[in-house]
Amino acid sequence: MSPAQTSAAAPTAAAARHENGGPARPAPDPINSVRCVGVHKSYHLGGEDVHALRGVDLDIAEPGFYAIMGASGSGKSTLLHLLGALDTPDQGEVLVAGKPLSRLSERELTDFRRDNIGIVFQQFNLIPTLTARENVELPGMLAGRNGADLRARASELLEALGVAQRAGHRPDALSGGEQQRVAIARALLFEPRILLADEPTGNLDSASSARLWELLARIAREHSTTVLMVTHEPAAAVHCGRVFVLRDGRVHGSIDTEGLDAAGVASCYQHLVRSA
Ligand SMILES: Nc1ncnc2c1ncn2[C@@H]1O[C@H](COP(=O)(O)OP(=O)(O)OP(=O)(O)O)[C@@H](O)[C@H]1O
């Protein structure tokens, strides 16, 4: 494990100047950016407070494939919910695609989420009575999109994700990997610049998991998408450029995975979670 690959401080935005002091680079397009500044979130349950996030700072300025790792209960899903505008922080600010989410009304948030963010949950959340194709088309129908365009887009996505042959099947007739790919197709319907995935391979065997990680990496690369995936698995993190490590409700550090295998990521991760 190279100490240079771990950073115990939250990463900062990309440098604005070349190292030789030359002209400033063009600022990255904020459409792909995800930022948290001092984010806190508590849950109140049965008279007890659970302080799930305790000052999260996170700065992703460019498209790519990123991971969030951390022990169970460290706040990973809570953070993803806030980034997906499904919940609001108690304190601090979440900025997605350059927009401070707290400034948007409920209605603006709904539109913003639809147009910018795709979300994939561990449990797929497919509608059991609809076919794979109908599941992918559903958000479009709810948004009043045109039937022919929507059909074409759903076909394109099902094809790209290798599940076109299964378009007419209901979820219970699909394997876990196929269901997950349909869920990803649905999340990509509106070409989101930001794709959030919460342990998307939690229910898959290792071969299906590896295929899914490659697919997410390809989406990030070929479509300039910011893909942010929660995972427990160092083998998944190898496919990501950077891993953010959550500990005790904060981003405790990050790992640059370049040149690391799964054992290397695991070692960096252990080093980070144990470091002061
Ligand atoms: N709706 C809720 N009500 C009360 N407490 C909650 C709720 N959701 C999460 N928590 C608590 O907040 C903390 C963070 O939970 P979160 O689900 O974000 O963790 P996680 O890192 O995703 O864990 P896991 O790896 O097990 O999925 C935990 O202590 C959890 O018990």
Ligand SMILES: [Mg+2]
């Ligand atoms: Mg979770």
